[in-house]
Amino acid sequence: MATVRLIGDEEAETIPAVKAVFDDIRATRQTDFINNFWRGLANDPVTLARVWDSLKATMTGDTALPPMVQEMIYIAVSTANGCSYCVHSHTAAAKAKGMTPDMHAELLAVIGLAAQTNHLVTAMQLPVDAAFLVGE
Amino acid sequence: MATVRLIGDEEAETIPAVKAVFDDIRATRQTDFINNFWRGLANDPVTLARVWDSLKATMTGDTALPPMVQEMIYIAVSTANGCSYCVHSHTAAAKAKGMTPDMHAELLAVIGLAAQTNHLVTAMQLPVDAAFLVGE
Amino acid sequence: MATVRLIGDEEAETIPAVKAVFDDIRATRQTDFINNFWRGLANDPVTLARVWDSLKATMTGDTALPPMVQEMIYIAVSTANGCSYCVHSHTAAAKAKGMTPDMHAELLAVIGLAAQTNHLVTAMQLPVDAAFLVGE
Amino acid sequence: MATVRLIGDEEAETIPAVKAVFDDIRATRQTDFINNFWRGLANDPVTLARVWDSLKATMTGDTALPPMVQEMIYIAVSTANGCSYCVHSHTAAAKAKGMTPDMHAELLAVIGLAAQTNHLVTAMQLPVDAAFLVGE
Amino acid sequence: MATVRLIGDEEAETIPAVKAVFDDIRATRQTDFINNFWRGLANDPVTLARVWDSLKATMTGDTALPPMVQEMIYIAVSTANGCSYCVHSHTAAAKAKGMTPDMHAELLAVIGLAAQTNHLVTAMQLPVDAAFLVGE
Amino acid sequence: MATVRLIGDEEAETIPAVKAVFDDIRATRQTDFINNFWRGLANDPVTLARVWDSLKATMTGDTALPPMVQEMIYIAVSTANGCSYCVHSHTAAAKAKGMTPDMHAELLAVIGLAAQTNHLVTAMQLPVDAAFLVGE
Numbered sequence: 001m002a003t004v005r006l007i008g009d010e011e012a013e014t015i016p017a018v019k020a021v022f023d024d025i026r027a028t029r030q031t032d033f034i035n036n037f038w039r040g041l042a043n044d045p046v047t048l049a050r051v052w053d054s055l056k057a058t059m060t061g062d063t064a065l066p067p068m069v070q071e072m073i074y075i076a077v078s079t080a081n082g083c084s085y086c087v088h089s090h091t092a093a094a095k096a097k098g099m100t101p102d103m104h105a106e107l108l109a110v111i112g113l114a115a116q117t118n119h120l121v122t123a124m125q126l127p128v129d130a131a132f133l134v135g136e
Numbered sequence: 137m138a139t140v141r142l143i144g145d146e147e148a149e150t151i152p153a154v155k156a157v158f159d160d161i162r163a164t165r166q167t168d169f170i171n172n173f174w175r176g177l178a179n180d181p182v183t184l185a186r187v188w189d190s191l192k193a194t195m196t197g198d199t200a201l202p203p204m205v206q207e208m209i210y211i212a213v214s215t216a217n218g219c220s221y222c223v224h225s226h227t228a229a230a231k232a233k234g235m236t237p238d239m240h241a242e243l244l245a246v247i248g249l250a251a252q253t254n255h256l257v258t259a260m261q262l263p264v265d266a267a268f269l270v271g272e
Numbered sequence: 273m274a275t276v277r278l279i280g281d282e283e284a285e286t287i288p289a290v291k292a293v294f295d296d297i298r299a300t301r302q303t304d305f306i307n308n309f310w311r312g313l314a315n316d317p318v319t320l321a322r323v324w325d326s327l328k329a330t331m332t333g334d335t336a337l338p339p340m341v342q343e344m345i346y347i348a349v350s351t352a353n354g355c356s357y358c359v360h361s362h363t364a365a366a367k368a369k370g371m372t373p374d375m376h377a378e379l380l381a382v383i384g385l386a387a388q389t390n391h392l393v394t395a396m397q398l399p400v401d402a403a404f405l406v407g408e
Numbered sequence: 409m410a411t412v413r414l415i416g417d418e419e420a421e422t423i424p425a426v427k428a429v430f431d432d433i434r435a436t437r438q439t440d441f442i443n444n445f446w447r448g449l450a451n452d453p454v455t456l457a458r459v460w461d462s463l464k465a466t467m468t469g470d471t472a473l474p475p476m477v478q479e480m481i482y483i484a485v486s487t488a489n490g491c492s493y494c495v496h497s498h499t500a501a502a503k504a505k506g507m508t509p510d511m512h513a514e515l516l517a518v519i520g521l522a523a524q525t526n527h528l529v530t531a532m533q534l535p536v537d538a539a540f541l542v543g544e
Numbered sequence: 545m546a547t548v549r550l551i552g553d554e555e556a557e558t559i560p561a562v563k564a565v566f567d568d569i570r571a572t573r574q575t576d577f578i579n580n581f582w583r584g585l586a587n588d589p590v591t592l593a594r595v596w597d598s599l600k601a602t603m604t605g606d607t608a609l610p611p612m613v614q615e616m617i618y619i620a621v622s623t624a625n626g627c628s629y630c631v632h633s634h635t636a637a638a639k640a641k642g643m644t645p646d647m648h649a650e651l652l653a654v655i656g657l658a659a660q661t662n663h664l665v666t667a668m669q670l671p672v673d674a675a676f677l678v679g680e
Numbered sequence: 681m682a683t684v685r686l687i688g689d690e691e692a693e694t695i696p697a698v699k700a701v702f703d704d705i706r707a708t709r710q711t712d713f714i715n716n717f718w719r720g721l722a723n724d725p726v727t728l729a730r731v732w733d734s735l736k737a738t739m740t741g742d743t744a745l746p747p748m749v750q751e752m753i754y755i756a757v758s759t760a761n762g763c764s765y766c767v768h769s770h771t772a773a774a775k776a777k778g779m780t781p782d783m784h785a786e787l788l789a790v791i792g793l794a795a796q797t798n799h800l801v802t803a804m805q806l807p808v809d810a811a812f813l814v815g816e
Binding site for chain 2: 033037047054063064074086105117121123126127133
Binding site: 318330405 | 681737
């Protein structure tokens with residue numbers, strides 16, 4: 001059970017600022033489905049609009065990285081941050097955007113290896129090699 | 137300063153199990169450069185060989201994801217785990233494998249957004265939507 | 273299901289060191305309710321007493337920050353640490369101590385923004401500005 | 409050394425989208441000082457503008473929580489996420505907005521206790537009490 | 545519900561690379577029980593074999609640390625990383641390898657104290673004492 | 681540079697509550713050396729005394745786990761939490777309490793493997809096996 005209410009469609013219809021975002025999510029994603037993230041966030045229409053606008057600007061339209069790659073990066077961060085809901089939702093999204101079982105398997109392998117080397121490095125407290133410090 | 141010694145080339149030459157890995161890293165990566173991660177890990181030749189074999193098997197040769205994408209996933213995990221050394225080394229690697237400034241900028245934007253929504257979701261304790269629970 | 277047993281009231285009555293802490297929690301909080309955190313911790317009466325004494329000393333009586341603010345800080349840390357139980361319990365506590373829906377919404381927005389900028393900073397590996405290094 | 413370049417004032421003057429944000433930061437904060445976070449982010453003017461707009465909207469003007477409290481929440485999240493730069497910058501900001509040494513000491517004490525109980529709860533895998541599941 | 549399928553015994557029998565690992569787990573651990581970690585990982589037989597080989601090499605046979613201590617270290621890392629499944633499985637393993645209730649209680653106390661001092665140190669941004677920088 | 685002042689010996693002599701803790705640290709540890717953690721914490725004598733008393737009670741005298749094992753658990757948690765100072769100080773302490781290079785190497789290997797499996801489990805969102813849910 002959540003620490004906030006989930007705003008259903010009926011209630012959303014009565015709050016113009018929420019309705020506007022829900023409508024735009026539906027139009028952008030070409031689906032009627034609004035997942036719980038947006039229904040929870042809808043308790044605060046200002047944050048709802050801000051977060052949706054940020055995601056829409058970064059993850060739709062003309063992007064530098066393929067949408068499937070963006071979702072895989074999202075899974076990687078969500079895993080390291082231990083967000084169960086986010087792992088579920090972005091794994092579903094990555095699959096919908098073309099992630100094959102082989103890619104999924106490799107994504108998991110890379111995430112696991114990264115976590116292993118992250119922890120080894122931190123436990124060894126290694127200085128950064130000069131070669132990595134050349135700036136942009 | 138590290139919690140372990142960094143094994144230099146001279147010493148590495150005297151430990152066959154370390155020399156073998158260092159030689160393979162040089163041959164695989166086509167460079168003479170051995171970064172501090174391997175020099176720290178070389179205190180334990182067994183772990184050195186195991187970790188190198190894992191990385192070599194997953195991140196070189198015939199991969200399901202482009203090497204540049206693997207490095208970007210590595211950056212994402214390393215950032216969320218707060219590993220400074222790893223962010224430096226894998227950002228250098230991703231650039232070497234083709235990550236353009238535009239891709240780097242978008243990678244950072246996606247990492248930042250993921251962290252934001254991860255924390256919002258955790259603070260709201262949202263239940264996973266049934267639609268995300270359809271299995272593989 | 274927990275990795276430790278939850279100590280019920282009947283059993284607690286039979287362990288003087290546990291009974292003493294449970295009685296003090298009830299007296300201090302003016303409620304008969306003892307939540308699972310204390311019932312799990314009661315497997316180790318020494319740690320139970322130590323943790324309760326620490327919380328009581330810091331979060332009750334004459335504090336520098338309003339109790340509601342303390343609870344919001346607790347929610348922020350618990351969110352970043354991914355502790356589901358803690359987010360639930362301290363959100364309930366913050367509401368009981370006066371956190372309005374508007375404050376809750378803003379708390380979540382700040383937590384989300386902080387996570388975003390934390391990750392952006394870590395991915396960019398920025399040096400601390402001299403202006404922030406002026407000491408206390 | 410950072411993984412991105414820090415954009416200095418001279419260069420910022422030549423990129424209208426960056427100049428606009430830097431000017432607004434200076435006007436909003438009533439200071440000429442632009443810290444490294446914005447100089448790093450300026451490599452990507454779109455993310456720079458988006459993040460600044462988000463922070464400005466949430467943390468300035470008419471807020472539900474006092475600005476000093478917002479900064480303390482920021483310190484709490486930054487600490488749990490292990491962001492050194494962020495701890496430095498937001499501690500400086502909290503002090504500038506009225507955080508006294510006593511408040512700072514109590515903030516640290518609460519952050520420390522929260523981390524302790526977060527880890528105890530996770531190690532015990534406690535079920536959430538029904539009393540905490542009453543919704544908003 | 546998982547983001548991958550759990551491979552049951554019947555299916556495992558049909559994939560030689562999976563069957564080989566499952567057989568070795570059963571032989572090494574002297575039990576017929578294969579827990580869900582391996583059943584999920586079995587979607588990727590290469591990673592399954594690699595991870596099992598790593599664990600077998602490090603945590604069985606002739607080890608520098610007693611198996612029970614290894615499991616307690618595993619619990620400590622799993623707690624800090626917020627992995628519920630891992631806390632459950634390694635707490636069961638530690639108990640099976642001799643962890644008494646007193647040791648479990650002390651393990652939890654140490655984990656909690658470490659988390660508290662970790663966060664206090666990070667919030668204070670303390671410089672490492674020269675005395676700790678003497679190398680190996 | 682820290683976000684708090686480090687309290688030197690001269691100043692500590694003038695604050696009875698700080699002097700009492702510093703004296704007890706010196707007597708308990710049989711050394712004149714007071715590391716920066718306590719010098720930072722000394723800005724808040726109440727927290728200084730509380731944290732020292734907790735550590736002294738848990739990590740000295742009659743313990744269920746050998747002091748060296750306690751320090752290794754401390755290193756594990758500090759690594760996962762990304763606390764550089766703590767990794768340094770507790771690695772020094774573990775060595776002083778008998779951790780050999782072989783044990784240190786194995787500790788690092790276990791920490792790395794735990795991190796890897798933690799992340800794999802979280803990315804797969806595995807259900808806990810019934811066998812692990814048998815309670816204490």
